[in-house]
Amino acid sequence: MKRTWQNIHRSVRMGWGTIAWVLACSACLWAAPSPSPAKAKPAAWLGVAIADVAPAEVPPAYGPATPEGAVAIQQVFKGTSADQAGLKAGDIILAINGVPLHGRKTLLDTIHSKTIGDLVELRIGRNGQASLQKMALSPRPEDMQSITRMLVGSKAPALDGKYYSGDAGTLLQNKGKVVLLDFWATWCGPCRATIPVLQAVYKKYHDKGLQVIGISSESLEDLQAFQAAGKESYPLFNDVGQLTTHQYQAFAYPTLVVIDRKGVIQRMEVGAHPLEDIEKWVKEYL
Numbered sequence: 001m002k003r004t005w006q007n008i009h010r011s012v013r014m015g016w017g018t019i020a021w022v023l024a025c026s027a028c029l030w031a032a033p034s035p036s037p038a039k040a041k042p043a044a045w046l047g048v049a050i051a052d053v054a055p056a057e058v059p060p061a062y063g064p065a066t067p068e069g070a071v072a073i074q075q076v077f078k079g080t081s082a083d084q085a086g087l088k089a090g091d092i093i094l095a096i097n098g099v100p101l102h103g104r105k106t107l108l109d110t111i112h113s114k115t116i117g118d119l120v121e122l123r124i125g126r127n128g129q130a131s132l133q134k135m136a137l138s139p140r141p142e143d144m145q146s147i148t149r150m151l152v153g154s155k156a157p158a159l160d161g162k163y164y165s166g167d168a169g170t171l172l173q174n175k176g177k178v179v180l181l182d183f184w185a186t187w188c189g190p191c192r193a194t195i196p197v198l199q200a201v202y203k204k205y206h207d208k209g210l211q212v213i214g215i216s217s218e219s220l221e222d223l224q225a226f227q228a229a230g231k232e233s234y235p236l237f238n239d240v241g242q243l244t245t246h247q248y249q250a251f252a253y254p255t256l257v258v259i260d261r262k263g264v265i266q267r268m269e270v271g272a273h274p275l276e277d278i279e280k281w282v283k284e285y286l
Contacts, residue, residue, distance in 0.1 A: 044116050044137035047080020048073045050104060053092055062094055062125040068103035070094050070125075084188045084253050085135035087124065094130060095123035111137065117217075117242055117251040134187045138252040152268060156259045157247035159213075159237060164220055165227055166235030168211050171263060178205075178285045180212045180278075181257040183250035186226040190272035191254045195232060197275050201282060202234040209261070209286055211235075215250075217242040260285045 050071040058065035073091045076082045095101055096110045097120055114120065114137055121134050156171055156179070168174060182198055184191035195214075202212040212234040216223055220238055227236065239245050248257060248268075258267040258281050267281050 043139075044111055044114050044118065045080060045139060046107075046111055046120075046135075046137065047077045047082045048087065049075040049077075050093070050107070052104060058092065058094070059125065059128060061128045062092065062130045065094070066100050066102045068101075068105070070101045071104050071107060081135045081138045081252065084185075084190055085133050086189045087122075087133065087135075088126070090126070092125035093122055094125050097121055098123075116249075117245055134185075136185065136251055136253060139249070151249065151265050154265055156257070156263050156265050157244070159215070159239075160243040160247070161215075161237055161239045161241075163235055164223060164238045165232070168213050168235040168237075171259070174211050175263050176261050177209045177211045178261060178282060179259040180210065180282060181248070181250075181255075181259065182212065182214045183245060183248065183253060183255040183257070184214060184216055185253050186216070186218060186222055188253040193272045194254050194256075195230065197273070197278060198234065199232060200275055201278055204279075205282055205286060206234075210282055213237055215239050215244060217245050256281075258282065258285065 051074050053065075053070045053072045055065040055067060055069045058070050071093050073082070073087060073089055073093065075089055076087050093101060093107060096107055099106060099110070101107055110120065116137055116139050118137050119134055120137060121132055124131055124133050158171055171179060180198070180201070182191075182194065184194065186192075198212050198214070202210065206212075214232065214234060214236045216236075217239040223236070223238060237244075245251065248255070250257070250268075252270045254270070254272065256267075256269045256273070256278065257265060258269075260266045266285060269277075269281070
């Protein structure tokens with residue numbers, strides 16, 4: 001074992017240690033497995049690989065860096081919260097939730113203190129400018145797959161919140177229809193790309209028994225401001241307190257949920273999808 005760690009240390013000194021794989025934002029790559037993995041709480045995931053950035057290497061346009069420096073994104077994993085929020089390789093993370101980064105520890109400690117579905121706000125440096133970017137923390141892929149397998153085939157949980165545009169009623173009132181739920185956020189690029197697709201599907205199949213409901217847990221003010229510039233005609237639902245989002249474990253955006261005429265979840269899909277795919281999923285149960 002001693003020889004093995006010496007070899008690892010030698011490799012790190014050669015440059016392999018510049019990347020910290022923030023899978024589930026876990027700082028420890030070599031941690032012993034949990035004694036009860038079946039009961040382990042799914043870890044929140046940012047979904048990027050990072051490298052340390054010394055204070056002198058942080059561009060002055062981004063403001064003064066702490067003595068510990070910041071971190072640069074070296075890779076964004078497809079389908080993760082970071083990908084959905086539009087983060088890119090080369091971005092420098094300067095602060096999280098208003099707290100300047102004191103090296104990677106600030107970032108990792110903050111993520112470790114959160115749970116799946118929590119929103120974080122990153123201050124990002126890109127192309128000489130700094131901006132704020134919100135994102136929701138999602139489960140690791142293996143956790144998401146387990147959740148999907150668990151929910152598909154089960155009765156769809158009730159919606160807990162209120163409509164802020166249109167009113168489709170409760171899921172119980174929609175029994176006999178095929179319901180397509182879209183869990184989304186205004187800051188999510190793939191979500192915005194999905195809206196016109198859902199609009200087209202809704203217009204085409206609403207009279208044939210399809211109900212589309214957009215669900216977001218953002219503030220009502222943000223949602224209404226976004227809607228004022230949009231053209232969505234299907235009902236929009238505000239998930240106050242994220243109760244519905246937690247029930248469906250929909251922490252990667254967008255998440256599409258297809259519920260059949262009997263009120264049973266038949267499909268859960270994460271990410272943006274073309275019209276042909278969504279239309280196929282809907283028609284299967286109409």
